[in-house]
Amino acid sequence: xxxxxxxxxxxxxxxxxxxxxxxxxxxxxxxxxxxxxxxxxxxxxxxxxxxxxxxxxxxxxxxxxxxxxxxxxxxxxxxxxxxxxxxxxxxxxxxxxxxxxxxxxxxxxxxxxxxxxxxxxxxxxxxxxxxxxxxxxxxxxxxxxxxxxxxxxxxxxxxxxxxxxxxxxxxxxxxxxxxxxxxxxxxxxxxxxxxxxxxxxxxxxxxxxxxxxxxxxxxxxxxxxxxxxxxxxxxxxxxxxxxxxxxxxxxxxxxxxxxxxxxxxxxxxxxxxxxxxxxxxxxxxxxxxxxxxxxxxxxxxxxxxxxxxxxxxxxxxxxxxxxxxxxxxxxxxxxxxxxxxxxxxxxxxxxxxxxxxxxxxxxxxxxxxxxxxxxxxxxxxxxxxxxxxxxxxxxxxxxxxxxxxxxxxxxxxxxxxxxxxxxxxxxxxxxxxxxxx
Amino acid sequence: xxxxxxxxxxxxxxxxxxxxxxxxxxxxxxxxxxxxxxxxxxxxxxxxxxxxxxxxxxxxxxxxxxxxxxxxxxxxxxxxxxxxxxxxxxxxxxxxxxxxxxxxxxxxxxxxxxxxxxxxxxxxxxxxxxxxxxxxxxxxxxxxxxxxxxxxxxxxxxxxxxxxxxxxxxxxx
Numbered sequence: 001x002x003x004x005x006x007x008x009x010x011x012x013x014x015x016x017x018x019x020x021x022x023x024x025x026x027x028x029x030x031x032x033x034x035x036x037x038x039x040x041x042x043x044x045x046x047x048x049x050x051x052x053x054x055x056x057x058x059x060x061x062x063x064x065x066x067x068x069x070x071x072x073x074x075x076x077x078x079x080x081x082x083x084x085x086x087x088x089x090x091x092x093x094x095x096x097x098x099x100x101x102x103x104x105x106x107x108x109x110x111x112x113x114x115x116x117x118x119x120x121x122x123x124x125x126x127x128x129x130x131x132x133x134x135x136x137x138x139x140x141x142x143x144x145x146x147x148x149x150x151x152x153x154x155x156x157x158x159x160x161x162x163x164x165x166x167x168x169x170x171x172x173x174x175x176x177x178x179x180x181x182x183x184x185x186x187x188x189x190x191x192x193x194x195x196x197x198x199x200x201x202x203x204x205x206x207x208x209x210x211x212x213x214x215x216x217x218x219x220x221x222x223x224x225x226x227x228x229x230x231x232x233x234x235x236x237x238x239x240x241x242x243x244x245x246x247x248x249x250x251x252x253x254x255x256x257x258x259x260x261x262x263x264x265x266x267x268x269x270x271x272x273x274x275x276x277x278x279x280x281x282x283x284x285x286x287x288x289x290x291x292x293x294x295x296x297x298x299x300x301x302x303x304x305x306x307x308x309x310x311x312x313x314x315x316x317x318x319x320x321x322x323x324x325x326x327x328x329x330x331x332x333x334x335x336x337x338x339x340x341x342x343x344x345x346x347x348x349x350x351x352x353x354x355x356x357x358x359x360x361x362x363x364x365x366x367x368x369x370x371x372x373x374x375x376x377x378x379x380x381x382x383x384x385x386x387x388x389x390x391x392x393x394x395x396x397x398x399x400x401x402x403x404x405x406x407x408x409x410x411x412x413x414x415x416x417x418x419x420x421x422x423x424x425x426x427x428x429x430x431x432x433x434x435x436x437x
Numbered sequence: 438x439x440x441x442x443x444x445x446x447x448x449x450x451x452x453x454x455x456x457x458x459x460x461x462x463x464x465x466x467x468x469x470x471x472x473x474x475x476x477x478x479x480x481x482x483x484x485x486x487x488x489x490x491x492x493x494x495x496x497x498x499x500x501x502x503x504x505x506x507x508x509x510x511x512x513x514x515x516x517x518x519x520x521x522x523x524x525x526x527x528x529x530x531x532x533x534x535x536x537x538x539x540x541x542x543x544x545x546x547x548x549x550x551x552x553x554x555x556x557x558x559x560x561x562x563x564x565x566x567x568x569x570x571x572x573x574x575x576x577x578x579x580x581x582x583x584x585x586x587x588x589x590x591x592x593x594x595x596x597x598x599x600x601x602x603x604x605x606x607x608x609x610x
Contacts, residue, residue: 311534315522354491436478 002279002416008409015406022399026084029395037077041390078151079387084396085150086386089141091400093238094262094378095408096134097255101263102127103194104227104256105294110197110220115431116290119283121201122421123270127263128194129415130408135187137404142183142238146176152386155244166245174241182237186230193223205424213427231256239378242385246324248313254305255381261298261343262374265367267291270412272360279421285358286437292357295370299347306340328380331389335376342373375401440585442468444571445597446604447580450476456582456600457482463596468583471575490559494552501547505540571608579603 031037106124109117145152154160155174161167167174197216204212232252240251248254268291274280313321328336350366351357383391423429447453453476460467467483470476480488510529513519513536521532529536557563575581582602584593590607597605 307534307537311537314534317522317524352495 001419002274002413002421004413004417005277008413012406012410012413015402016410017406019399019401019403019406022395023084023088023403024399026087026394026396026399030084031077031080034073034077037080038073040080041076075388076390079390082151082386083390085141085152086382087396087400089138089152090375090378090382091397091404092134092137092141093382094375094401095130095404096138097259097378098262098266098408099128099130099134100190100231101256101259101261102267103131103190103263104224104231104260105263105267106197107193107220107223107227110216111224113217113428115428116287116435118423118426118428118432119280119435120267120271120287120291121423121426122416122419123267123274123280125194125198125201125419126412126416127266127270128198130411131187131191131194133407133411134404135191138238139183139187143180146180152382153241153244154385155241170244174244179237179241182233186234189223189226189230193219193226197223201423202419204426205420207425210427231259239381242382243324245320248309248321248324250305250309254302254309257298257302257305258374258377261295261302262371264291264294264298265370268295268363269367270416272364274416274421276360282422282433284435286435287432288360288363289354289357289437290435292351292363292366295363295366296347296351296357299343299351299370303340303344306343324384327384327388332380332384332391335391336380339373339376339380342369343377346373440610441590441607442610443584443586443590443593443597444606444608445582445584445600445602446572446574446606447582447601448578448603449601450474450580452601453580453582454479454482456597456602459600460582460584460596465584465593465596468585470583471570471572471581473576473578473580476580490552490556493555494548497551497555498544498548500551501544502540504547505536505543508543509536509539 031040102124106121106128108114109121109124144150146156148156151157155167155170156176156179161171197219200212200216200219204210204216235252235255236247239255240247268288271280271283271291272288275283310325313325316322346369347366350362350369356362379397426432445456447456450472453470453472457467457470457479461482461484470479470483472479506529513521513532514527514529518525518527521535524532526532570576570581571583572579572581582597584597586593586607594605
């Protein structure tokens with residue numbers, strides 16, 4: 001049995017407290033009036049303000065420019081008010097998606113009856129336990145959005161829809177009630193599978209036949225069908241709909257690749273951490289090697305989808321589609337291209353060598369890089385639509401990441417203490433123990 | 438030097454693996470093992486040096502990437518500038534996304550094909566080459582371990598019989 005070390009527990013609490021402070025400061029310092037917003041923008045002394053004044057000097061109609069400016073100032077105020085919410089939402093979703101990615105990986109291992117992985121099942125089950133708190137937090141943020149506490153989802157604003165023909169056409173799907181019903185169904189389905197599969201997994205240890213194992217196999221295969229559909233729709237609802245005019249048909253796959261590689265990376269990191277504390281004695285470096293191969297392969301898979309989405313839109317150059325990338329390349333150049341380096345170039349070069357995939361500290365180092373890169377990926381999906389060019393990575397963003405990281409660590413490692421780390425009666429446990437590459 | 442070799446036959450890959458480990462444990466040099474299919478881990482058990490084919494593959498991939506870049510730059514930008522998707526920029530960098538699939542494909546093409554050709558060259562395989570295996574059964578269901586004899590024929594025979602060989606032949610090479 002694993003015991004949660006007090007040092008790690010302390011670290012997770014400190015992260016949560018510091019994170020909460022950061023989130024609080026983020027909300028306190030968000031402007032509540034146009035004047036405050038102007039002051040914030042001016043204090044940054046960015047090119048934006050200069051541009052606006054240039055416009056004045058070059059003198060179109062004075063009156064015209066003023067009206068434009070007032071609308072613009074209002075817009076900036078909304079962006080700055082959105083900023084702490086977006087920071088919270090990106091971090092909440094990022095840690096939730098790690099658990100969801102691990103759940104998909106776990107279900108695939110179950111459905112494919114893999115021989116190598118049963119030793120890691122308890123680690124995966126521990127990580128997926130975060131689905132409950134993480135899912136609740138994301139759901140609460142969505143409910144608050146529906147209640148107009150923030151303006152993350154512009155289509156929730158009845159005023160906007162009234163003046164937008166396209167959004168009226170989409171209102172049958174994109175309306176607050178149906179949106180929340182879908183979110184509840186998705187979360188309910190994922191959590192139900194997680195809890196039931198975990199129960200069967202624990203029961204298998206105590207039973208004297210394989211009925212639990214077989215049932216687990218069947219529900220995992222069925223779950224994967226549900227997951228594929230629900231994950232894709234979730235990505236349209238929770239992420240793509242922040243840009244309600246824009247659409248991409250492979251978006252669900254793209255988000256899936258991001259959560260899958262982040263999840264696998266966290267499995268590898270937690271496994272290596274537990275091994276360094278002398279738990280999981282049967283896990284050998286071939287298991288780590290396999291996880292690192294998945295990190296390498298899925299990083300390339302992510303890039304493939306990222307690029308497929310980009311190239312088709314770049315090539316066809318249809319205004320309503322290409323605007324998505326124009327804003328990202330104009331206002332988010334560094335995070336947008338930096339993310340490709342972190343998620344593709346560096347994992348490709350660092351994990352290419354077969355021997356490096358067995359070196360624990362190397363896997364951890366690349367893992368941190370991949371996780372940071374996929375945080376940036378989610379950041380790039382949400383921020384351009386919610387805060388526009390007012391983005392920065394400051395106290396609210398780092399605070400949110402720290403808070404959810406602390407919660408994640410606390411919850412996952414608490415769940416790991418609840419059951420023996422090595423399954424006893426999994427029919428493939430012998431194969432997993434002798435796994436050797 | 439015409440030397441005598443001993444051929445030990447096995448009909449199971451697990452038995453063969455144990456035999457190889459035992460023979461290596463007794464400090465004998467194994468000349469060669471002929472198998473009907475690749476046996477996982479046999480190279481390590483025989484003490485062969487790790488393969489360097491992955492390094493050549495990486496280098497070939499770099500060559501393929503460079504060829505793709507130079508080729509597309511010449512064809513699409515320099516020799517006969519093309520209007521790509523209504524964006525006639527005449528710049529390689531700005532049209533780069535259109536070339537990525539070609540860069541990727543040629544990298545894979547060069548890496549894979551040249552790696553296979555390298556493998557053939559290194560294993561001295563070419564069309565109409567005469568087979569080197571000592572017995573046709575190694576293409577069916579038998580494994581043959583070959584050891585050189587240095588005035589220790591009986592000792593080797595006993596050792597190999599102990600490892601579960603189904604047949605032992607001594608021949609001139």
